[in-house]
Amino acid sequence: xxxxETKTIFITICGRPNVGKSxxxxxxxxxxxxxxxxxxxxxxxRVTGVLTKDNCQYVFLDTPGLNKADSxxxxxxxxxxxxxxxxxxITLFVIQAGDKVLKTxxxxxxxxxxxxxxxxxxxxxxxxxxxxxxxxxxxxxxxxYDFEEVIPVSAVTGLGLDDLxxxxxxxxxxxxxYFEPSYVSDMPDAYYVCEVLREKMLYNLGQEVPHTVAVVxxxxxxxxxxxxCSMIIYCTRESHKGIIIGKGGEMLKKIATQARLExxxxxxxxxxxxxxxKIKNDWQNSSSVLTQLGM
Ligand SMILES: Nc1nc2c(ncn2[C@@H]2O[C@H](COP(=O)(O)OP(=O)(O)OP(=O)(O)O)[C@@H](O)[C@H]2O)c(=O)[nH]1
Ligand SMILES: [Mg+2]
Numbered sequence: 001x002x003x004x005e006t007k008t009i010f011i012t013i014c015g016r017p018n019v020g021k022s023x024x025x026x027x028x029x030x031x032x033x034x035x036x037x038x039x040x041x042x043x044x045x046r047v048t049g050v051l052t053k054d055n056c057q058y059v060f061l062d063t064p065g066l067n068k069a070d071s072x073x074x075x076x077x078x079x080x081x082x083x084x085x086x087x088x089x090i091t092l093f094v095i096q097a098g099d100k101v102l103k104t105x106x107x108x109x110x111x112x113x114x115x116x117x118x119x120x121x122x123x124x125x126x127x128x129x130x131x132x133x134x135x136x137x138x139x140x141x142x143x144x145y146d147f148e149e150v151i152p153v154s155a156v157t158g159l160g161l162d163d164l165x166x167x168x169x170x171x172x173x174x175x176x177x178y179f180e181p182s183y184v185s186d187m188p189d190a191y192y193v194c195e196v197l198r199e200k201m202l203y204n205l206g207q208e209v210p211h212t213v214a215v216v217x218x219x220x221x222x223x224x225x226x227x228x229c230s231m232i233i234y235c236t237r238e239s240h241k242g243i244i245i246g247k248g249g250e251m252l253k254k255i256a257t258q259a260r261l262e263x264x265x266x267x268x269x270x271x272x273x274x275x276x277x278k279i280k281n282d283w284q285n286s287s288s289v290l291t292q293l294g295m
Pocket of ligand 2: 021022023034035036042043063064065
C-alpha cells in the first residue's frame with residue numbers, strides 16, 4: 001500500500017427512472033447511501049458515494065432518473081443529470097434488461113454525445129430476465145452509442161459488480177485522494193434522515209402522494225449517544241395530508257417508526273424523530289423549499 005500510487009476516478013450513474021441506479025450505487029459501496037424504492041422518481045438530489053479500495057478512490061454520483069422537467073423541481077433534477085455527466089470521467093448508462101429504448105433514454109444518449117462522454121452500458125436486473133432477452137437488449141442499445149464496455153449486472157445479487165469495479169479501476173488516473181479513505185457520502189445527516197423518511201413514504205403510500213411530498217429538517221441535534229430531530233413533511237393538498245397521517249395517526253406512526261428503526265441501525269445511536277405534516281401548495285415551484293432541499 002505505501003509504495004503504490006493512489007488513483008481516482010469520477011463516475012456518474014444515469015439512466016431513466018427505476019432502472020436501479022441507486023440500488024447499484026449502494027451495492028458497489030457495500031452500504032446504503034442513496035434511498036431506493038419500487039416507484040419511479042425516487043432520487044431527487046444528487047448523491048455522492050465515495051468508495052476507497054486499496055489505492056483506488058471511486059467517486060460515484062447517483063442522479064435522478066431523467067424525466068420531464070415540468071416544474072422547478074423537475075428542471076433541477078434534469079440539470080443535475082447533465083451537470084453530473086459533464087463533470088465525470090466516465091458515465092455508467094444504466095438500463096434494465098429486457099427493455100426497449102425509451103425517449104428519455106435517447107435524451108440521455110444525446111447528452112452523452114454532446115459531451116463526447118466515455119460511457120459504459122450497464123444492463124441491470126439480469127437476475128430476473130432470461131439470457132436471450134439480455135442479449136437482445138444489449139444489441140439494441142449498443143447500436144445507439146459507442147460504449148467502452150457493456151457489462152450485465154444485478155445490483156441485487158451482485159452479479160458483474162467486481163467486473164465493473166475492475167474496469168473502472170483500469171481507467172482511474174493517478175492522483176492524490178480527494179477524500180479521506182473513511183469518507184463515504186456528502187449527504188449531511190439531517191438530509192439523510194429526510195431521505196429515509198421519504199423512502200418509507202414511497203413504500204407505504206399509493207402512487208400519487210409520495211411524489212408530491214417534500215421532507216425538510218426543522219431541527220436536528222446530535223451527540224455521541226442520540227439524534228433528536230423534527231422534520232416537516234410538505235404536501236400539496238388537504239386530502240394528501242389526511243392520507244399521510246392516516247386514521248388516528250396510524251400511517252404517519254408506521255412511516256416514522258420504520259424510518260427510526262433503520263436510522264438507529266445506520267447511525268448506531270438512539271433516534272428521536274418527530275414529524276409534522278404541512279400543506280404548501282405548489283412547493284415544487286417554491287424556491288424557498290427547493291433551497292431547503294439543497295437544490
Ligand atoms: N430484481 C432486481 N431488482 C432490482 C435490481 N436493481 C434494482 N432493483 C429494484 O428496482 C427498483 C428501483 O430501484 P432504484 O434503485 O430505486 O432505481 P433508480 O434507478 O435509482 O430509480 P429513480 O431514483 O427513481 O430514478 C427497486 O424496487 C429495486 O429493488 C436488480 O438488479 N434486480
Ligand atoms: Mg434512484
